[in-house]
Amino acid sequence: DVKVTQSSRYLVKRTGEKVFLECVQDMDHENMFWYRQDPGLGLRLIYFSYDVKMKEKGDIPEGYSVSREKKERFSLILESASTNQTSMYLCASSPGGGRQSVAQHFGDGTRLSIL
Amino acid sequence: DAKTTQPPSMDCAEGRAANLPCNHSTISGNEYVYWYRQIHSQGPQYIIHGLKNNETNEMASLIITEDRKSSTLILPHATLRDTAVYYCIVLNTGNQFYFGTGTSLTVIP
Numbered sequence: 202d203v204k205v206t207q208s209s210r211y212l213v214k215r216t217g218e219k220v221f222l223e224c225v226q227d228m229d230h231e232n233m234f235w236y237r238q239d240p241g242l243g244l245r246l247i248y249f250s251y252d253v254k255m256k257e258k259g260d261i262p263e264g265y266s267v268s269r270e271k272k273e274r275f276s277l278i279l280e281s282a283s284t285n286q287t288s289m290y291l292c293a294s295s296p297g298g299g300r301q302s303v304a305q306h307f308g309d310g311t312r313l314s315i316l
Numbered sequence: 317d318a319k320t321t322q323p324p325s326m327d328c329a330e331g332r333a334a335n336l337p338c339n340h341s342t343i344s345g346n347e348y349v350y351w352y353r354q355i356h357s358q359g360p361q362y363i364i365h366g367l368k369n370n371e372t373n374e375m376a377s378l379i380i381t382e383d384r385k386s387s388t389l390i391l392p393h394a395t396l397r398d399t400a401v402y403y404c405i406v407l408n409t410g411n412q413f414y415f416g417t418g419t420s421l422t423v424i425p
Contacts, residue, residue, distance in 0.1 A: 205359070236415075243403070244360070244415035291359055304350065305413060307359035 204228070205308035207292050213314045220279040222311050224292030231297025233275035234305060235259075235267060238289040250275055251297060282315045289313075320404045325420040328398075334391040336419050338404030341385040348407045349380060351389045353400040354418070360403065363389065394423045 208223035226233065234249040236259075246259030248267040256267050264286060268276040275294075279286055289312050293305040321339040328334040340349060348367050352360040364371055364378045366387070371378045377390040391398055403418040 234413075241417060243417045244413070246413070293359075304362040304365060306362065307352075309357075309359045 205292055205294055205306050207290075207308040207311050209311050210309065211312050211314075213316060214279075214282050215316055216282060216284060218279075218282045220282045220313070220315075222277040222279075222290055222292075222313070224275045224277070224294075224308060225273050226275075226292075226294040226306070227273065228294065228296075228306075229272065230294040230306075231272070232295045232305075233269065234293040234295075235265075235275065235277045236291045236293065237261070238291055238310070244291065247277065284315050287313060287315045319414065320406055320416050322402075322404050322416060322419045324417065325422070327422050327424055328391075328394045330396060330423050330425050331393055334389075334394040334398065334421060334423070336389040336391075336402050336404075336421065337386065338388070339386045340404070340406050343384050343406050345384075349378070349384075349387050350405045350407055350413070351376070351378065352403045352405065352415075353398075354403065355400045360415075363402075365407075394421075396423050396425065399423045 204227045206225045214220050235247045236244040238244045245261050247265050248259050250256045250269040253272050266278045289310045291310045293307045295305040296303050348365050350365040351363040354360045364376050366378045380387045401418040401420050403415050405413050
């Protein structure tokens, strides 16, 4: 089974801090994704990556950056955390090749609170 | 990008079939329909997906209408552990998922 592991289930940080959320997958997937999930808004795509050192903006990239130095690891960075970034953050991965017939597999999420 | 419309909530009696509808009237010919579910405090779990034909796996069946403008997820014998939020998603050509707000299914004993 695919395993997508997010480093923390719960995280509390202060406004202005630089925050790192880590995600690791063990299935050699090319694609990795970061979403945030908020009540009433569903999941929204922040950034995604099709390969090492590649990144693409999703729908809501403002205030975030990402890093993909190794194939198995995709990091989400909040450059200067703000209270409106309090959310559930979900990482996902999928095989590459541009195929639409393959599912994304999700981690269990990191619930981030910015005080 | 195709958007999906789902009822916000549904109830189902334990042991009965749960039929969850989804409208995706603007879907393009090469866009897949995916279903995921999310149990509280966990990440979304993949259930099933399809393009044109009906699909079945160990978890569920997916019925897609001939015009592909709507689909139904069927859980044949719902259990209490099937209580979750179910998301119907259309995967666009850029391989991006667009999750809506889903259907909250409650299985009643």
